[in-house]
Amino acid sequence: MTDEKMTDETLIHAALTEWQHAFCRKDADALMALYAADAVSFDAIPPFSEGPDSLRKKIVDCLPYFPESFAIETRDLGLHLGGELASAHFLWHFIDLPANHPAGRHWFRSSILWRKEAEGWRIVHDHCSAPFDPYTEKTVLSPDALLPGAEAGCCTTNPAGWFEIYVADMERAKGFYGAVFEVQFTRLESPVELWGFPMEPGSYGASGALARVAGVEPGGNSTMVYFSCADCAVQAERAAQAGGEVVKPKFSIGQYGFIALVRDSEGNMIGLHSMQ
Numbered sequence: 001m002t003d004e005k006m007t008d009e010t011l012i013h014a015a016l017t018e019w020q021h022a023f024c025r026k027d028a029d030a031l032m033a034l035y036a037a038d039a040v041s042f043d044a045i046p047p048f049s050e051g052p053d054s055l056r057k058k059i060v061d062c063l064p065y066f067p068e069s070f071a072i073e074t075r076d077l078g079l080h081l082g083g084e085l086a087s088a089h090f091l092w093h094f095i096d097l098p099a100n101h102p103a104g105r106h107w108f109r110s111s112i113l114w115r116k117e118a119e120g121w122r123i124v125h126d127h128c129s130a131p132f133d134p135y136t137e138k139t140v141l142s143p144d145a146l147l148p149g150a151e152a153g154c155c156t157t158n159p160a161g162w163f164e165i166y167v168a169d170m171e172r173a174k175g176f177y178g179a180v181f182e183v184q185f186t187r188l189e190s191p192v193e194l195w196g197f198p199m200e201p202g203s204y205g206a207s208g209a210l211a212r213v214a215g216v217e218p219g220g221n222s223t224m225v226y227f228s229c230a231d232c233a234v235q236a237e238r239a240a241q242a243g244g245e246v247v248k249p250k251f252s253i254g255q256y257g258f259i260a261l262v263r264d265s266e267g268n269m270i271g272l273h274s275m276q
Contacts, residue, residue: 009079012086012114012121020072026063032056036115036122044108044128071096086114091143106130107143163208163225166218167266170195173210176265179242180235219267232272236260
């Protein structure tokens with residue numbers, strides 16, 4: 001390794017350390033001085049893409065939510081230099097925060113592209129993100145988390161493959177669920193009367209149907225079906241308007257989002273889940 005390359009590597013290591021220290025001492029000016037004027041950021045927090053000015057505003061706006069003293073821990077740093085460009089990638093998270101501080105729950109992954117300019121190395125592309133679990137559509141908080149099916153390999157079957165909601169009056173039930181979730185039902189070929197919810201082959205999650213089966217009474221069942229929503233309060237309100245009953249309005253379940261519990265037109269209890 002040449003002396004110049006060793007010097008450049010030392011400078012970038014120092015700049016990465018300064019980024020962390022500047023954030024932790026809440027010095028937005030020092031932090032943004034590390035970015036080139038034409039830098040692009042793909043941050044973990046929307047928007048998908050932004051320049052230095054909007055990134056600076058976002059950082060300034062979030063700093064008041066951090067305590068006076070905290071730190072950043074990194075791991076798995078990789079640094080590669082090639083002429084006038086260099087790249088760094090690593091995992092990191094906030095530490096030394098008060099108990100239950102929301103910023104302390106997440107690990108992030110960062111990839112940074114640097115460009116050598118007259119005044120030194122400057123960031124031209126900053127990508128910070130966290131992976132998500134496609135089975136649950138939730139952020140994976142730790143790099144050591146095991147996704148469902150990871151031991152068995154990719155594309156294994158889902159634990160739940162189907163659901164049926166037993167009804168007494170099919171037209172009334174279709175009207176209820178159609179109003180709440182704004183969907184159309186399809187009659188399925190079956191010895192029993194089944195009307196299927198919309199299905200997306202190849203997508204994650206399970207579909208199912210409304211079922212009217214002789215001898216199987218609706219209501220009072222011990223199985224809870226949860227429907228994914230953008231905001232479960234919206235579907236809960238629709239359920240009440242469509243002839244159902246809100247048993248428990250939207251409430252928080254901590255880091256896992258929110259749920260609401262309602263009874264449908266047949267007396268079945270169903271759950272509504274959303275992340276907001």
